[in-house]
Structure formats: structure tokens, C-alpha cells
């Protein structure tokens with residue numbers, strides 16, 4: 498069960514940290530509609546993370562879902578590093594979101610046939626939401642890329658900057674192999690082909706070019722992160738850590 | 746104290762309004778998946794509309810209050826994710842209530858709830874809540890919300 502717990506935390510943390518990042522847009526969106534859109538997407542991701550952390554709390558009964566979210570340190574978070582990257586400008590956020598949404602959709606499609614009923618059910622529910630998010634981020638990427646010269650240049654830069662974090666989507670470590678053997682987990686390597694197809698098509702529609710694969714960041718499966726995560730957690734966990742028994 | 750039958754529980758649940766669209770009940774919304782009686786305890790299975798729907802917690806509290814007020818204490822609310830909630834669980838009379846309330850019900854093609862025009866314009870795919878998108882009618886010019894089909 499310890500393996501399933503760890504596997505669940507990886508998926509949960511990826512949603513949780515991206516949700517937290519997106520929530521920073523709340524009240525700062527470029528238009529009212531986008532402000533609401535980003536907040537809604539953030540809420541969906543928080544909800545998915547919550548479902549997964551509730552499941553984690555069922556496996557490890559000494560902890561609650563909130564304990565997992567608020568009482569772990571940086572080295573015990575396993576979210577993909579792309580999720581903790583800063584929002585930057587709206588184009589930066591949309592590029593990051595598009596790359597993640599495409600991955601989420603493919604990942605959850607596979608996870609929905611997991612032998613673990615809880616993971617399968619959450620995945621199945623998440624697919625519907627993620628497909629909607631993907632449509633939104635994809636449309637924005639095309640609109641910005643195929644927009645003005647400046648917007649095209651900006652999202653091209655956004656893509657170039659974040660590209661080195663996309664390698665983690667497809668990594669397989671020992672735990673991934675174990676989960677795959679038990680028909681619980683996903684073969685991340687196999688997601689790459691379809692991810693490439695979708696991404697290449699959209700980048701071409703957006704008239705931006707795909708960066709060359711060079712050095713790829715890695716480490717989140719072992720709790721290694723960029724320096725940005727620590728700062729995020731300090732803010733996210735401040736209240737429950739300062740007032741341990743606070744109720745709301 | 747324990748009392749009531751499964752039928753009574755369903756009737757009481759049907760009094761609990763959706764926190765965000767009070768003209769329909771949580772039963773009509775389709776989020777109550779099952780009520781069973783196990784060892785003298787009613788197990789009420791609820792499912793979220795969207796994973797992040799903030800109303801999920803609210804309607805659980807509202808169900809709790811409704812049952813306690815009616816002197817039913819032997820119950821437990823559990824959250825289930827499977828099968829995932831779908832707007833297909835809303836029947837025609839529920840959809841008619843939504844329309845009367847000014848929300849375009851979950852049909853493949855949105856329609857102005859005021860003048861029934863199909864000449865409409867999408868303003869935002871994300872409305873005030875995750876379950877709705879924002880449109881504007883090109884005929885009567887009224888903005889309106891459309892309950893998304895999922």
C-alpha cells in the first residue's frame with residue numbers, strides 16, 4: 498500500500514501545485530472572463546487534488562487530506578516541476594497550461610483503466626474537466642501565436658523557456674514500473690507519441706516552432722524541485738502552520 | 746434517534762435546494778447517487794458535479810441540517826466519484842425549471858432562455874460557476890448562462 502500512496506501523492510501534488518499557481522491569477526486576470534476562467538480551472542485542479550489526497554488519507558489513516566497538503570515539506574512534495582514554475586505573463590501561463598493539459602488528458606485516459614478503483618474513478622471524472630481546460634488553453638495558444646508579431650514572439654519565448662520541464666511528463670522510475678506491472682499505473686513513455694502529435698499540430702496552427710529537445714530537468718519523483726516550490730509552500734502552508742488547529 | 750424509510754430520506758433530500766441554483770433540488774441536479782440502509786444507518790452517496798465545485802461541501806451541510814431537523818440522526822454521507830456526474834441525469838422537468846429561472850439548460854445547442862433565439866454568441870467558456878458558460882443573445886441582446894453538457 499505504501500507504493501500506491503506514493504504514486505497517488507505524485508498525481509495529487511501535480512494538480513495541487515498547479516492549482517495553487519493558477520489561483521495567483523485570481524483578481525489579476527487580463528479580463529474579467531479570463532480571471533473567472535483561470536479561477537475555475539484552478540478550482541477543478543484543487544478538487545482533483547482533494548479527491549486524490551482524501552484517497553491518500555484512506556491509505557495512511559494517521560493523516561488527513563489537509564495534513565498531506567499543509568504539513569509536508571518541499572522534499573516530500575512530488576509534483577512535476579513544470580507546475581511550480583511562475584505564472585509570468587498571460588502567455589507564459591497559457592503555454593504552461595497547454596503543455597500540462599495535453600499531458601493530463603492523455604495520462605488520465607490511461608489511468609481511468611487502472612486496476613485501482615479509486616484512481617480509476619478520479620481519473621475518469623478528471624478527463625471531462627481536463628478536456629475542457631485543454632480546449633481553452635489550446636485556443637489561447639493559437640490566438641496568441643497566430644496573433645500579432647509581438648504576441649507571437651512572446652509565446653515563442655514562453656515555450657522556449659518552459660520546454661526543459663516537459664521531459665518529466667514521460668519519465669519512468671522504479672515506482673512507475675512497479676505500478677505498471679501491477680496494472681495500477683500508467684506507462685508514461687507511451688504517452689509521448691500522442692502528446693507530440695497534439696503539441697506539434699497546435700504549435701503549427703499557432704505558427705510557433707517546437708524547441709529542440711536538449712537538457713531536460715528532472716528530480717521531482719524524488720522530491721527534488723526548483724527553488725520556486727519552497728516559496729510557494731511557505732505561502733500556501735502559512736495559515737495552518739501558524740495556527741495549527743484553525744478551523745474554517 | 747432513528748426513524749424513517751429510504752423513501753422518506755429521498756423525500757427529505759428533495760427538499761434540499763442546490764446551493765447555487767435554488768430552483769432545483771440536489772436530487773434533481775443528480776448529485777444524490779444512492780440511499781441505502783445498512784445496520785440501521787442510512788448511507789447517502791453523493792457525487793460532485795465538478796471536482797472543484799465549492800457547492801459540494803455546502804450541499805452536504807444542507808443535507809445534514811435537513812435530516813437532523815427532521816429528527817433523522819442515523820445517517821452518513823459518503824462521496825463517490827464513479828460514475829462521474831453527467832448532465833444526462835437531469836430530466837425534462839428539471840431542465841424546464843432551469844430555463845424558467847433564466848439558465849439555458851444542458852442541451853447540445855444553447856438557446857436564449859428569454860426569447861428562444863438560437864442566434865447566440867459565446868462570451869466565455871467559463872461562467873460564474875464551473876458548470877456554466879456565458880453567452881449573449883444576438884436577437885434580444887440579453888446575456889445568459891448556459892448549463893454545459895458534460
Ligand SMILES: [Zn+2]
Pocket residue numbers: 857858859860861862882883884885886887
Ligand atoms: Zn434572446
